[in-house]
Amino acid sequence: MSARIVTITSGKGGVGKTTATANLAVSLASLGKKVICIDADIGLRNLDVVMGLENRIVYDLVDVIEGRCNLRQAMVKDRRIPDLYLLPAAQTRDKTAVSPDDMITLTDGLRPDYEYILIDSPAGIEWGFRNALAPADEVVVVTNPEVAAVRDADRIIGLIEADERRLPASLIINRVKPDMVRQGDMLSVDDVIDILSVRLLGVIPEDEYILIASNKGVPITLDHQNSPASTAFRNIARRLTGEQVPLINLDSRGGILRRLARIFGASKAAP
């Protein structure tokens, strides 16, 4: 085994990186893959609470790097699903405790034992982002259909393109509201892809179960498997494995009137 390392990043904060990392990790593990996710947001650790593993943390990533424990001791095994692990960030340190080379050494130690290593990057384009990017084989940029988030995604994509490694990058558009898109009050998936000219990995609808799931500390893909967002995450996980999965039509929830309206051209292009 030699793991594929996927870094999940965004530019703008709060667009759904941590949510995506947790749910893609769960979805990949559900597909029978051996997965570890790494929280690279040193000092602002979040992935542990989104996954509901916060009470089981003993050591963290900085402890491993500074030699206070070995990798195995720092990993937290998710008991709800086979072959899913978390390597938590340090909460009481800052980003400078870790360097890009540390991240490469760390993930080199993990590669032989996993199929996927997902890295939850902090927002921004500084140190933490550089750390998260250093070991990546592939980058997934998360954005929202919103001017500031798309602008920052463009910046990140520009930086990834300028990187000599030429890492493949793809986009997740999160928190899409089909009704607002239809009314012309939200950028459509086509708009965002047209502007950013990047490969679309998937679209996640706005889904209130995501908040409910995070309240409980159970990723939505475990807690509410039939919700639209869960389906979207599962599809993205399958695309990550190389499977061809068509985009779900977020519009399919619309009633007959809405569908008629669409047929008669009263609406904008749907995602």
Added chain:
Amino acid sequence: MTSLIDRLLGRKTPTSAELARERLKLVLVTDRSDLSPETLEQMQAEIIQVITRYIKIDQSKVHIKLEQRARENYLVADIPLVRDHSQSAAPPPPAPAGSAQLAEPEKPSGS
């Protein structure tokens, strides 16, 4: 958002998503090229100056902009020439004047 009445009357106010799209395209031109709108304007003025030394152009319709095509930046210029075949057309000061049809880029009409 375009109201129903607007739509019935064929009036078209841009939707907020259309505004978002236009604003993004504009801001990304600046972000990606590091060229502010003012600098672009100044460059346009200088380009016009150079060109008018050689050819007569319709200055009011000159359009120079940065454009993206699949994440590559292009400087795109639309510079309409004045369709004017009288002798008074654009005396080119630096080039040796006279001699037939020096670098006349306009296609000869007809034929």
